[in-house]
Amino acid sequence: MYHYIRELIESKYPKIKALNTTEFIYQIEYISKNYQFLTLEDVRSAIKGDKCFENGVVLTFDDGYADHYNNVFPILNKLGIQGWFFPPVNAVTTDAILDVNKIHFILASIPEGENLINLLLETTNHLHKNKDLESYLLNFWKDFNFYDAYDRKEVTFFKHVLQNYLDEDLRIEIVDYLFSRFVDEDIKTFSSNLYMNIDQLIEMNDSGMVIGGHGAKHIWLGKSSENEQIDEITKTRNFLEKINDDEDFVMCYPYGSYNDFTLHECNKQGFDLGLTTIDGVFDPCTGYPLTIERKDTNCFPKTKQI
Ligand SMILES: [Zn+2]
Numbered sequence: 001m002y003h004y005i006r007e008l009i010e011s012k013y014p015k016i017k018a019l020n021t022t023e024f025i026y027q028i029e030y031i032s033k034n035y036q037f038l039t040l041e042d043v044r045s046a047i048k049g050d051k052c053f054e055n056g057v058v059l060t061f062d063d064g065y066a067d068h069y070n071n072v073f074p075i076l077n078k079l080g081i082q083g084w085f086f087p088p089v090n091a092v093t094t095d096a097i098l099d100v101n102k103i104h105f106i107l108a109s110i111p112e113g114e115n116l117i118n119l120l121l122e123t124t125n126h127l128h129k130n131k132d133l134e135s136y137l138l139n140f141w142k143d144f145n146f147y148d149a150y151d152r153k154e155v156t157f158f159k160h161v162l163q164n165y166l167d168e169d170l171r172i173e174i175v176d177y178l179f180s181r182f183v184d185e186d187i188k189t190f191s192s193n194l195y196m197n198i199d200q201l202i203e204m205n206d207s208g209m210v211i212g213g214h215g216a217k218h219i220w221l222g223k224s225s226e227n228e229q230i231d232e233i234t235k236t237r238n239f240l241e242k243i244n245d246d247e248d249f250v251m252c253y254p255y256g257s258y259n260d261f262t263l264h265e266c267n268k269q270g271f272d273l274g275l276t277t278i279d280g281v282f283d284p285c286t287g288y289p290l291t292i293e294r295k296d297t298n299c300f301p302k303t304k305q306i
Contacts, residue, residue, distance in 0.1 A: 003062055006020070008020055063087065064086070089216040092197060100255075102183075149298075212252055237270065237271075248271070251266050272289060274289070279293065
């Protein structure tokens with residue numbers, strides 16, 4: 001599972017959590033030596049029991065970043081490896097920046113040493129003088145015990161609060177305020193530089209890459225109402241139909257969030273495979289194709305292996 005892949009030193013936001021393109025190349029070398037790259041067709045026939053593969057692997061890329069077209073696609077194309085790419089519909093078709101990405105760039109732009117908890121409290125107080133809200137946040141921080149192997153506790157808390165803990169309207173208000181305070185870039189230009197466009201996706205699809213679904217607004221499907229989920233999944237399917245004329249598609253649940261209804265609706269709308277963020281290795285014989293486990297890029301070496 002990959003997200004940003006870019007040369008960080010040359011980039012405007014060197015603190016963004018990204019894999020360097022050179023590290024990606026080393027990983028591809030390592031994976032090529034130890035695993036065999038599978039295509040969508042291979043995975044489907046393994047699930048049907050028609051074929052068996054030893055150490056099969058698929059590279060997946062979430063969120064539709066322009067990094068994937070500029071830095072990943074040329075490498076995979078040259079090596080004849082099929083990558084699976086999952087762009088959210090709105091990232092590609094609107095001028096908006098997804099909240100999840102705004103939060104990444106806020107975190108990459110906040111000066112070193114800034115206390116993130118105080119910043120959140122100051123911001124909510126600045127926007128809404130509300131003592132209840134302040135104690136709500138402080139209590140959440142006091143009891144906060146989510147563990148994330150890749151982030152400091154304050155960063156994990158900051159992301160949780162702004163990605164799903166507060167009410168949607170308030171989250172959006174805070175994220176927009178912090179984005180204009182710390183990042184301060186034109187949204188439209190930033191969005192078109194950050195994400196791929198539909199022509200690039202069609203080009204990648206036509207070159208043998210897989211373009212799958214990652215929702216429209218990139219929301220937590222597992223926490224959304226049934227109507228909201230139907231809307232998200234329908235928009236995803238309609239979008240993918242503009243890219244190719246396949247019958248079946250692959251879904252990748254944003255934030256890895258799904259519930260029984262998500263699986264039912266995805267299945268109904270012709271998604272035969274679903275990717276989660278559950279850490280693990282999918283077994284085509286025993287696993288359920290709509291809840292496929294994945295490994296994070298951080299699980300693999302990033303330096304040249306001798
Ligand atoms: Zn995502």
